[in-house]
Amino acid sequence: MEQTTDTYYRAWLTRDARFDGRVFAGVRTTGIYCRPVCPARMPRRENMTFFPTAAAAAEAGFRPCLRCRPEAAPDFAGWRGASPVVHRALALIEEGWLEEGDIDGLAGQVGVSGRQLRRLFREHLGATPVTVAQTRRVLLARQLIHETSLSMADVAMASGFGSVRRFNETFHQLFDRPPHDLRRQRSASAAIGSGIAIRLPYRPPYDWDAMLATLARTAIAGVERIADGEYARTVRIGDHAGWVRVGPGMGDRLALTVHFPDLGALPRIIGRVRRRFDLSADPVAIASQLGEDSLLAPMVAARPGLRVPGIWDGFEEAVRALTGNDSDLLAGIAETYGWPLDDVAVRAAGLSRTFPEPGDLAGMDTGNDRTVPGWIATPIAGLAAAVAGEPTLLAQHRDPAATRVRLRAIGGIDERLADGIVSRVLEGYDAIPLDRWCAPRGDPSVPLADLSRDWSPWRAYGFAHLLVDRYPTERSIVSSSEETSHVN
Template sequence: MSENRETSCGRALTLAGMDMDFEACRRAFVTRDPRFDGRIFAGVKTTGIYCRPICPARTPKPQNMTFYPTAAAAQEAGYRPCLRCRPEASPDLGAWRGTSNTVSRALALIEAGAMDNGDADALAGRLGVGERQLRRLFRQHLGASPVSVAQTRRVLLAKQLIQETRLPMSEVAMASGFGSVRRFNETFQQLFGRPPGELRRSQKAETPAADGIFVRLPYKPPYDWDAIIGFLAARAIPGVERVEPRRYARTLEIEGARGVVIVTPRGDGALQAEIRFPKLQALPAVIARIRRVFDLSADPTLIGAHLSQDPALAPLIAARPGLRAPGAWDGFELAVRAILGQQITVGAARGLAAKLVARYGETIDDPAAAELGLTRVFPSPGRLVGEDIAALGMPRARGAALEALARKVAADPTIFTPRADLGSAIAALKALPGVGEWTAQYIALRELREPDAFPQADVGLMRAMADEAGLRPTADQLLARSERWRPWRAYAAQHLWAADPGLAQAAKTTPSKRTKTDDRRAA
């Protein structure tokens, strides 16, 4: 095991995306610098554990330390998670670590459950690369294989559930993605040298027994909660979502199971999610969606430092350093909302979505949902196939486009998953009924979590980039200007939208007073 550790360390120190200089890493641990939490982990040779920079334990001697860019790399090298600093509680910044978009897309798929069966070849096929190439990229950028990354996610989620909830061990095994209780027990016995039950006996669960599961979801500060909750509030569908200043709740359906999620800010570098789902196996997928919607994997310091090199963006980022790019709960839902919002206001689009849900959404039976006024889930693609959607009060062509979209997605549920690159994703999305360039970029930004997606024809972006005389750039000019913002043009767009005073006013105008270009923001 020692030789394995040393080899992994040597590889980790040369990883792209971060300076893994030994002395720099050690200083982060000596000073317990929170800026590096989630970015480096230290393996301790004398104890066989790995820690976060903020670990309260005494800093080991230099000769006993070795550093890794991810928890998966440390774990693959033979180290086990520290029980004091709890690596599972650190911000998950893996997707932002390297320069490989392929790795970022692969991590998004793994988080959504693509590796539950341990098939790295199938994962590589979905990304349009060979399995050996994918493994090479993971080694280069994360210091671990795709299989190790997936296994580490399962172990750390299980450890979190053991220590933060009172779920029975058999339910922890199912909820964290283990195929069986026996495999779950064997993994923990091998990794920690003790059965999982002893980890709970040594820690007091933070949450009381309840129908819901409470999970702490860390992020890299700063975090602009007000901005993201305001974005969601403006688009909340009655009966599906309820948004308050300090709480967001909505219904979800995953693989036929319907449940409720309630998200609140904690104030300690994390959000808290109450997840009420009858199917425990859906928990990893639900957590992945929450992380996607609230953009918890972003590193705002890294993104802001890059974008601030443009003088036009620097004051915007300084004003809102914790601004995130809100994700979507479901690709089909987002596409439907975008098509509904064509040439009408945000409020009018939300009204049409409410009619759609009232007519076609399945009901949900949950006491917590009822108390919040949540009664239905957003309709599935199959529910809309063959329906006269235009009867809800929209142009017949738009209703036909929605029905055709539902038919396409029902036939191929993988349409809204990451592709080999942004260009191929945009091409696939534009082939869908009712989806043009702007909508495709918008779906790539919010659902596929493409950090470089950029709807350059958006009127809000052009208005925000107008010169002192009020002259707006053309779409082509804006696209050329955005080259310096790569690979985080999606975040540049978010800052420009947040700074554009015209968007707030446009949302209040009547449809007859708005232009077709303005209506693209109704999504």
């Protein structure tokens, strides 16, 4: 522990950006917590306490620094491979579970007791689930105050506080001042009608061109569009629809613009964008582990910023899997069953409709549908009916084994398809592809599970590098959404 503390202290002395987001320091004399890159005067070592997360610092009673802005630190997901339960619970928190539910209900959703969930959160994040949720709200509110000129009432709604009173009370308690006093200058990102523009930090390097190339290959016309170095797509949450645009921003950040009528959905939309663009990845840690493999070492050295696109929505990803990610077929499904969007700005962005919800496809005529052949309409309609009746069936917090069994009970979904859906939707960055096209060139027959045993929990990144090596012109990066073949 002393050696770790020494390392962290040296990181503060040198303002080492490699530790940004990995550790935070609470300063006992001021009561604030900071990032390693904070420009403030270096505190005495005996006054510093180090924490693994911002939530852990908040749990210990420290408030976020106004100068280094902890909300601007890149996310750190070093715990991601260590605790599936914490991972699944965080996904629920990100979807707003604790806005209406309680800890025991959250714990029940991930299959543990409330006491056990608190213990796991303290072990891996240094804070309870309630503190984690509260810290996320506060840091998002701080970001919106700093980067936009939304009214304080809109900031309260957009950051998940639910009420202006709760928002004001929290900021008075933390900062001993009203939230509007934290806004130094008004940003150009003002009107809701023109979208909410914010910056999403990541840990460099980031191969943006490779990410766009992957998304372009699998884009659903009308729902997604890649043009001029940016990604745009439609969004539907509940009874509301809108769209987002994502592109490279200044520094180590992506620029996100959200056009959505329900401000309360902003945390969920940000969460989806972060997952889609793999912004929680730690390329240094991934490269360190994969670089120990003699097969991958030269590939990792050549492309250290390679990312694996995450899913946007579990149901959409499952339909992609069932169609073999056939872009033309998916575009036809969206055209026939998706919500049309007639907003001029949406159309100007090359978008026209949202991807269908489960209820839109559950009543599909599997025998006479002109858009979808019967052999594939049957499993799609069956899956849609199942998810419509059980909305959390493909949610990020679900247990993979139980979900696999549930999928097998749907007509037209065999073991291979169920494995492919679960692999992509629930296993993500540690998934093993089902197809052989990402096997190494020297030994294409080697079992992929045996090949990648030492790559866990970053196996998807290892296969991404193998794919680049094998198909340098056709595919510049793996898209795990292409891992499942067509229905037989």
